[in-house]
Structures are given as C-alpha cells and as structure tokens.
Amino acid sequence: MHDFARELAFFREHPVTDWHEHAGIGLFPDNGDFSIVDRLMSSAAYVGIDRMVISNPVTGGTHATPEQIAAANDYVGRCVRRYPGRLFGLAYVDPVHGRYAVAELDRCVKEYGFLGAKLYNQYTMDNDIQNPVIEYTVEHDLFILMHAGHICQIPREQPYISDSTHMAGAARKYPEAHLIMAHIGGGGDWNWQLRGLEDCPNVFCDISGSVHDTGMIEGLVRAIGAERVLFGTDGNFSSSIGKLCGAKLTEREKLTIMENPRFLRYLERGNL
C-alpha cells in the first residue's frame, strides 16, 4: 500500500542534497542583485532541500570566451558565499580552452571552494580534449557533472551531447575519476542511458529533469545501485520529489539517494 503523505514526510524529515541546480543561466553583473538565488534557496527550504550544488554553464551550443566563463563562475561564487554551508558551486569550463580551462577550474576551487567541474555539450565526455580537466579533478579529488542525454529528436540540436556510452568511455579511461551523468529525467531515452551505465562503477547519475516516467527511478537503481544515484532537480522540484516519492524503493535506498554518503566528503570540504 503506497502512502504518499508518509513518503513526502519522509523526504522532508531527512537530509537532502540537490546535486544539479542553477541559480539562473547566463552572465550576471556584480550589482548586488541576488533575487534569483534568494528565490531558489527559499524554495528549497520550503520543500525540505537542505543543500544545493549550482553551476552556470554558458549554453546554446557556443564556445564562450574565457572571460565570459570566468564571469559566469564568479556569479556562482558570489551566490555560494551568500549561503555558506547550504550552497556549493561547480566551475563551468569549456575544454576547448585547453590549459586555460584547467586554470579556471583551479581558480574557482582555490578562490571559492568549488567542488568540481560542470561540463556541457561542446564535446562528448570520452573525447580526449576533456582529458586535462578530468585529470585535474582526479588529482584534486573533485568530481565532474556532465550535461547528458540520448536525444532522439531530429534535427539534433546538441550533436555532441554525452550519452551513457560516452560516460562509460571516459570512465574506462579514468577509473579513478568521479563522473556524474546529469538528469536521467531530462536526457531523452532513459532506457538507453541506463543500459550504458551498467559496467562503469565510477559513473554516477542524478535524477533531475522534468520527466517522471514510471519505472525510471527503479530502473536506474536496478542498473547501477542506489549508491551511485544522487538527488537533483535542475529546477524541476515537483517532478524530482514526486518521482522519488513514487519509486518502489526501500527507505534505505531513498535515504542514500537523498544524501549519498559517497559524496558527503565534497560537502564537508566545500565553502572556503
């Protein structure tokens, strides 16, 4: 017998970290305006999300300049400093910038205490151009959140988006890396995404996205185990909370997803 009220109370009463969030996407001038992140954090507190990890990728299929990327990351840094202990950052980088991408990641880690890197759709995860960024995260015990999906609509608006096979390719190259495949609920064919992750223990997956097809969360846990699944919303609070509440999982599995112990060390280290 499913008891929704009990499921929602369970979610609210236990620690929850949202590993995939944004406080707006774009370039925000340093003018003291924190309205977006303030609304995000009040909304999170309202529903029982305790901590959030945000990033600010420059989307649209373009290569932003290093200066634009630094400005985007500085906005995240200002937001993180406004909510110490509750808000954490990832450094968006574009590997096309080579050593400058690594330098930007290094700057954000040292200046803001960011937990890792956010990569987008300029290159697939297994492309060797990503290697310097991956190697930096391995060396400094950080993780990478990769925008991901197996999108089946034509024309393909994101030809180099990473799907689970690309994630697996990178994971095999760097078995010591910690890679998160983003939004199982926002990345197209989730059946495909599940199958590609079966044999790569250092790839994790967040449950964010607007899609809440029945069986998706149970399938994800069957494919890779709850210890490799992370709670996330990517702005879709009702969908992400609801699909976790509705999934036929044990309480222990849900607790693991809500506050994955394998990732707690990043939170404990974050926020300089």
Place this chain on the structure above:
Amino acid sequence: MLIDACAYLGHYPFRKTENQTAPELIALMDDYGIEMALVSSLPAVYYRDVMDGNRELFDEIAPCADRLIPVATGNPRYPCALDDLAECVRRGCRAVRLYPKQHGYQLTDPCAVEYLRRAAELHIPVAFPLCLEDLRGRHHLDIMYPLSADEIADAARLAPETDFILHNHNNYSYAVVLSERCPNRVGGFYYDIGRTDCLYVDGLQRLIATAGLDHVLFGTSMPLQYIDVQLVKLHYLPDRANLTDAQMELLTSGNAKRLFRL
C-alpha cells in the same frame, strides 16, 4: 475528492509499464485516493482502426464503470469516424482524445473540423494528449514533435463551440497562445497540471492566472507517469497560489465533474 482527467489502459508499445489492466488501475487509484479516472485505450492509438481499441476498453472497464469513465480514441480521417464517435458517446464516453500527429492529418483538414464540430453537438470535449511521454526520448516509430499551439488555435477558430483539453505538456505556454489567438469562443480551453510546476518554477500559477482556475484539471497520465508528482503539487499549491479549499476542490474534481458531466 480526486478525479483524474488523464489516464490510460492497455499496453504501451515503447517501454515496459505496469498497471495496464482495469483491476490494476483501480488498485493504483485506491492507493492514491483517486475516486474516478477518465481512461482511454493506449492500443487504440496504434491500431489502424481505433474502434477496435475503444471496444476493448468498453469490455475491460465494464465491471468498474463507477470508477473508470471511458474516453474514446478518435481518428477523423478513417471511414465511419463520425458514426464511431456517436457509438462511443452512446456507450458512455464523456470525451474523445485525438492524436493528429500519430494518425497523419491536420486538425484543419475538413474531416477533422467536422469531427470537432460533431463533438460539440454531442456535448463532449475533445482532448489532445500532446505527448504520451517526453519526445526527447522518442522511440524511432513515435512522432517527432507535438501538436503546436498554433495548430490547435487554427482548428479552434474553425470549431468555436468545441471544448478542447490539453494534456501532459508545458500547458502555460499553450494557454498564452490560445488565449491571445482565440478570445471569446463559446467552447473553452482546459489544461491538466501534468507537466507544469508550482514550486521554484511557477508555471502552474501562471497557467491558473491565464486560463482561469475553472479551466485547470487534475491529470496524472497514469500509469505512464508517477502519480506522486501531481500530489506534490496539490500539497503545496494552496499555499503557493493562495487557493482556498473550495478552489482546490474545483481543480481536483469540480471542474472535471462539470466538464465531463459526471
């Protein structure tokens, strides 16, 4: 009381799903406190002759007619479509769902316009499940894109007395277009809450402001989607949208009772 304006029975071809039969759906509804559901046949969408699926649906739900309210699946371009629609209404259907993209016609084709007008004459609304599931992950045999708001607006202007229901999409953006392009119709536009959020993103509040609370319906797309997602919204919506118990009653059941004459 919860009345689900958007539910299905039968096998879905593109992924494994549970709760495909009437007894299973009733058990699911009991778990979630859903009193009644407007159900149509999923196989009917993919049969060449949708009426075969409709008749299967009638047989399947006959033992639980007080809980599962039949909704016809229609294909206006098929022979005898209008006769089939009349038969479905005689057999208790309170709405008809159309799938123009799957069935390969334009909503402004003469046969479709005639069908839409006949639905109004029979006093039933016409529903459009814009996506059965998110099309970014579409199966290669599935449609590529949903019906657009402009396509619906064009048809609505040709069938001004027909009530339209939009299911399972970003309904706020559709409501903006339809309210601008089709003001002062006799028929109304109704929207379910399935893919519109009310928490960090406030699309549902905007939908209510644009379409009017009396045009918003509780709908889950069960068993294809987690019901809990819609219950999360119902839990928080009174506070987020400043709705009274009476207003929530309209959204969760009152509007459906009126629209479907339950």
